[in-house]
Amino acid sequence: xxxxxxxxxxxxxxxxxxxxxxxxxxxxxxxxxxxxxxxxxxxxxxxxxxxxxxxxxxxxxxxxxxxxxxxxxxxxxxxxxxxxxxxxxxxxxxxxxxxxxxxxxxxxxxxxxxxxxxxxxxxxxxxxxxxxxxxxxxxxxxxxxxx
Amino acid sequence: xxxxxxxxxxxxxxxxxxxxxxxxxxxxxxxxxxxxxxxxxxxxxxxxxxxxxxxxxxxxxxxxxxxxxxxxxxxxxxxxxxxxxxxxxxxxxxxxxxxxxxxxxxxxxxxxxxxxxxxxxxxxxxxxxxxxxxxxxxxxxxxxxxxxxxxxxxxxxxxxxxxxxxxxxxxxxxxxxxxxxxxxxxxxxxxxxxxxxxxxxxxxxxxxxxxxxxxxxxxxxxxxxxxxxxxxxxxxxxxxxxxxxxxxxxxxxxxxxxxxxxxxxxxxxxxxxxxxxxxxxxxxxxxxxxxxxxxxxxxxxxxxxxxxxxxxxxxxxxxxxxxxxxxxxxxxxxxxxxxxxxxxxxxxxxxxxxxxxxxxxxxxxxxxxxxxxxxxxxxxxxxxxxxx
Numbered sequence: 357x358x359x360x361x362x363x364x365x366x367x368x369x370x371x372x373x374x375x376x377x378x379x380x381x382x383x384x385x386x387x388x389x390x391x392x393x394x395x396x397x398x399x400x401x402x403x404x405x406x407x408x409x410x411x412x413x414x415x416x417x418x419x420x421x422x423x424x425x426x427x428x429x430x431x432x433x434x435x436x437x438x439x440x441x442x443x444x445x446x447x448x449x450x451x452x453x454x455x456x457x458x459x460x461x462x463x464x465x466x467x468x469x470x471x472x473x474x475x476x477x478x479x480x481x482x483x484x485x486x487x488x489x490x491x492x493x494x495x496x497x498x499x500x501x502x503x
Numbered sequence: 504x505x506x507x508x509x510x511x512x513x514x515x516x517x518x519x520x521x522x523x524x525x526x527x528x529x530x531x532x533x534x535x536x537x538x539x540x541x542x543x544x545x546x547x548x549x550x551x552x553x554x555x556x557x558x559x560x561x562x563x564x565x566x567x568x569x570x571x572x573x574x575x576x577x578x579x580x581x582x583x584x585x586x587x588x589x590x591x592x593x594x595x596x597x598x599x600x601x602x603x604x605x606x607x608x609x610x611x612x613x614x615x616x617x618x619x620x621x622x623x624x625x626x627x628x629x630x631x632x633x634x635x636x637x638x639x640x641x642x643x644x645x646x647x648x649x650x651x652x653x654x655x656x657x658x659x660x661x662x663x664x665x666x667x668x669x670x671x672x673x674x675x676x677x678x679x680x681x682x683x684x685x686x687x688x689x690x691x692x693x694x695x696x697x698x699x700x701x702x703x704x705x706x707x708x709x710x711x712x713x714x715x716x717x718x719x720x721x722x723x724x725x726x727x728x729x730x731x732x733x734x735x736x737x738x739x740x741x742x743x744x745x746x747x748x749x750x751x752x753x754x755x756x757x758x759x760x761x762x763x764x765x766x767x768x769x770x771x772x773x774x775x776x777x778x779x780x781x782x783x784x785x786x787x788x789x790x791x792x793x794x795x796x797x798x799x800x801x802x803x804x805x806x807x808x809x810x811x812x813x814x815x816x817x818x819x820x821x822x823x824x825x826x827x828x829x830x831x832x833x834x835x836x837x838x839x840x841x842x843x844x845x846x847x848x849x850x851x852x853x854x855x856x857x858x859x860x861x862x863x864x865x866x867x868x869x870x871x872x873x874x875x876x877x878x879x880x881x882x883x884x885x886x887x888x889x890x891x
Contacts, residue, residue: 387706428536428853461709463537464716468707471670492670492718495703 387472387496393453401439406432409458410466413441413483416452422483423469425462434458472496504809512576518556519583526552527595531588536853539589539714541596549598560600562753563623564608575811578756582807585760588856591863592715594757604629604676606692606742610733618674618694630672630697632663632720633743639665640876642678643687643740648722650679650691652729657681657693659701659725665717670704672697677722682737692739694731701725711862751824752810754871755831759803761860762835765842766796768857772846783845792841799834806830822884829877832867839864 389412394400396413411434413422426437434456459465470487471494474480480487508516530545531538541549553559561577563569572580584594603622607629610619621627638645648661659679669675675695682689695702701723708717734742770793773784783789810823839860843850850857868874
């Protein structure tokens, strides 16, 4: 009699809340944006899908100058939002590179990124001055990683 | 049960309906489809307007300066207040004011001076920290946050999950286990200033509700003065439970408001959209969905008003409130689902509020006690507690 093939083991990705009493569990959450930065040019933007999400723009010194989002009113999602950063009405002057995430939770994710930035640097990016005083306080563990 | 509105109730309903249509809905046209807040200038202008209408601070008891609105009228208002895009979780963008944490009305005079009155004046914000990673539906047994007395202070260690507003709160109502009793008789409520050393908001918890996040908070050797215990030692669960029961009627009414608006949109669409040589409204498949919507809406309305009227008469309304919450949250979810189906492709776009309500109504079946807990509450009363 042939041995019955074993069912493939599907990894359980649900967090183990029972172990959450160990504070180190907090650090396993991907919170910071750590994807590689790419050039912020029209050619790169045009190649992006027209989806909703969040982005971070970094200047030539490596300083984050803006954290923004492509929301539901953008005609072409991320493309429209990033093209605006290149246009005459852009809020930042030295935008050179960027990274992004596609997410339908763009409002909460952008607020989260701003709060983490504020916790890490004690201030907001220069292009986010209008958020001053509107954000909550987050104290993520330093090792709370990215994605 | 009387389903007719009094002249005064009808006037209030009409006033709130006009306010939503004339003041709130036009502003939403310029906001992100998932937005949860108005521009601060609009917010301030509208708060002034609701003050002039005499409706500001709806849920504040009369003895603390509130308008003293009965539960039935409050439910009728909640049905109207949620009939806009952000209405489910931020009815009229908070321009009718909040009541603060209801538990603080039971606080000592000194606690009221420090926390309740500043909250009612809009100077402080509080958050309610009950649910833990170990569970939320049965908080009395799930609470693992531990409080240990050290002289005039208590040292709290543990964590809380899905806590709204902890990152912006000035103080938190924290429930911790303070005795060896594993159930409801070992839980104490503490009022904790969020700048207390050891109070950490560790992360944002993202959900289907993309306009507003929850948080996970951690207490690390956090010292709280014994004078900050709310109510009696080891009797904190009664304080938590009281809130859980009271909130269910307006919570259910909010669900119903979104369903009513979705039904209006579905009927309007069906009467104007043509397919296969006729209006959608002429197709039996669409007619039946509209009728099923109406059944769910009327069922929820009946249950909400029954619970509210019992509460107003001073009768026990725990079962009715649980039934209203269950029927309204589940029924409204079905209504919005059918409204999306009737609309077709445009129903799932962000051009309409339906997709947002669809996501947010899914959460309503869990928030303020999931459907299964509501059934448990009803079963206990219908069958009696002795079968346990």
